[in-house]
Amino acid sequence: MSVSLSGLVSGINVQQLISNLSAAYQQPITLLQNQGQSVQTTLSAWGTLQSSLSSLQSSLSGLQNLDNTNNRSVSVGNTSAVNATVTANAPAGSYSLSNIVLAQSQSIYSQDFSSAVNTAIGTGTLQVQVGSGAVTNVNINSTNNSLNGIAAAINNANAGVNAAVVYDGTGYRLTLTGNNTGSGSAFTVAVSGATGSLGSLSYSSGASGGMSLSQAAQNAAASINGLAISSSTNTLSGAIPGVSLNLLQASGSATIQVTASNSAFVSAVQGFTTAFNQTMTTINQLTAWNPSTQQGGPLLGDASVQNLRTQLLDLISGQGVGVASGSAYNSLGSVGLGLTSSGTINLNTGTLNTALNSNFTTVAGLFGQVGSTTNANAQYVSASNTTQAGTYAINVTQTATQAMILASSAVPSGGIAQNETLSITSGSSTVAVSLASGSSISAIVATINDTLTQASVTGLQAINNNGTLELQSTAYGSTQNFSVLSNVAAGSGGTGIGTSSLSASGTDVAGTVNGQSTSGSAQNLTVTGPGSALGLQLQITGQTPGNLGTVTVSQGLYQQMNSLLSQSLNTQSGFVAAAQNGLNQTISGLNAQIAQLQLSAQNQTALLTQQFAAMQSQLSQLQSVGQYINAFFSTGSTSTSG
Secondary structure, eight states: OOOOOOOTTTSSOHHHHHHHHHHHHHHHHHHHHHHHHHHHHHHHHHHHHHHHHHHHHHHGGGGTTGGGSOOEEEEESOTTTEEEEEOTTOOOEEEEEEEEEOOBOOEEEOOOBSOSSSOOOOOEEEEEEETTSOEEEEEEOTTSOSHHHHHHHHHHTTOSEEEEEEEOSSSEEEEEEESSOSGGGOEEEEEESOOTTGGGGOBOTTOOSSOEEEEOOBOEEEEETTEEEEESSSEEEEEETTEEEEEOSTTOOEEEEEEEOOHHHHHHHHHHHHHHHHHHHHHHHHTOEETTTTEEOTTTTOHHHHHHHHHHHHHHHSBOTTSOTTSSOOBSGGGTEEEOTTSOEEEOHHHHHHHHHHOHHHHHHHHSOEEEESSTTEEEEEOOTTOOSEEEEEEEEEOOBEEEEEOSSOOOTTOOSSOEEEEEEETTEEEEEEEOTTOOHHHHHHHHHHHHHHTTOOSEEEEEETTEEEEEEEEESTTOEEEEEESSOTTSSSOSOOSSOEEEEOBOOEEEETTEEEEEETTEEEEOSSSTTTTOEEEEOOSOOEEEEEEEEEOOHHHHHHHHHHHHHOTTTOHHHHHHHHHHHHHHHHHHHHHHHHHHHHHHHHHHHHHHHHHHHHHHHHHHHHHHHHHHHHHHHHHHHO
């Protein structure tokens, strides 16, 4: 129950007196609250700085692998005839493309039939052979001997051709079109055991009485600066180093221009520059002194912030790590990144482009990690944030190998003595390869490779190893596995594979870098053991183990600034987190003091109210006694007078 005091008894304004005393109790609370607001402002400033530094660190990712940036562009004078793509470091120059011939797939068609569904063509076996590959047998019987049924049977057999039935206005025709372009994909169709009109579906170039040729298989061709180029497809790769051409128009011509293009590189540097300037502006604002208001920024005088600012500026103005002092491009300033008086970067893109055109690799090394090796069999691939700049020795104890099986004997000069079937298993796929009696080593290799291609088995190939059949994976490493089995015993005039299943597996590269342990995956060697080279990845292409020279890693701006920012922003040990934690503790302490003082003030106010209430009650009682006495004496005096 609240107590209200009017002060009428004592003549004192008790309520005003209590309010004045309570205000006195509030003064230290107000001081602490103002102090808390100031600390909160400083804490907010640290949050602003933290956000700005995080944005700057994110922008650094664009600098990490600038050495892999595509620094070439390609233009085509006649885009109706050809289009082109280009990869990094392709030789710049102008190339004249002419005499374009487009690659074609073979297409044949049958005679007219009255119905695609109801007319029975005949029975027998269609034998489709694409190039020198294996023959695919397609059985035609009374259940599938309509044109539609025959087309479906051919397509289901995956024979390397696509079958369709077309209506030409007078009747229905069966058409066959090769799946692939190029003269090597020409195909024939033989018919065995034919009844009815099935024999009319045969085709062989120059033969009569079968299907007719509507389009011959042919290679793409063109002249590049007068040199004749041929390809089984309309894509020409390798004719111009680093350039892939897609031919579009027969008899067309065009000029291909490969030029230096630094746009992606410059764009990445511009992105970093923008983020850096925003960070420096933020730091300047938070640490500035305003002489007009005589007020400083919330982080003015903070030594850790000033130290960070100095370190950031030193990274921009100092010499590049790992770059020779005598190099024309040995600092960021030498490639167009100058500092203003406020600490922001003034980027001269003209100077940067000139430097890139002069020495792309050196300039890239100023910004990101660049590696080089002394042995051609060891190539630098990449490095991680943990890799330090330096030169490290490479020692290979085991080279990567392909999975490989070599037949026990050479194929007879006159070809294999009988029909033979090889069963090749790769992954979950098992492919049967039929080899005809008399097949030479060249024919065997071609048949195996064509059969694997038609069965969509990739990563495995047959080769002629001086007259002996060899099967091998196209890739390296322990993930490469396959097996092969023949129905003809070894030494019986066959392929030499034999009737016992042969299996093969590849191996991964192994070794050390800088004496540190590594992990091998195919030909890639990655440093996993602790030390300066941790995270470094190399590709080992040689087949001879031993010492393979050294690899040198230069540490550009990305690594240095990323390391600095990571240390600053570390939530456990960084100075930003330390400052924020300290301020949060200060705020918590102030809030606790404020709460304690507020409780004390409330108690004091309540006590004063009670005390003044008691005083007023006593004064009221005294007044009542006084009034009684006055009344008593007044009554006595009146009686005496009477």
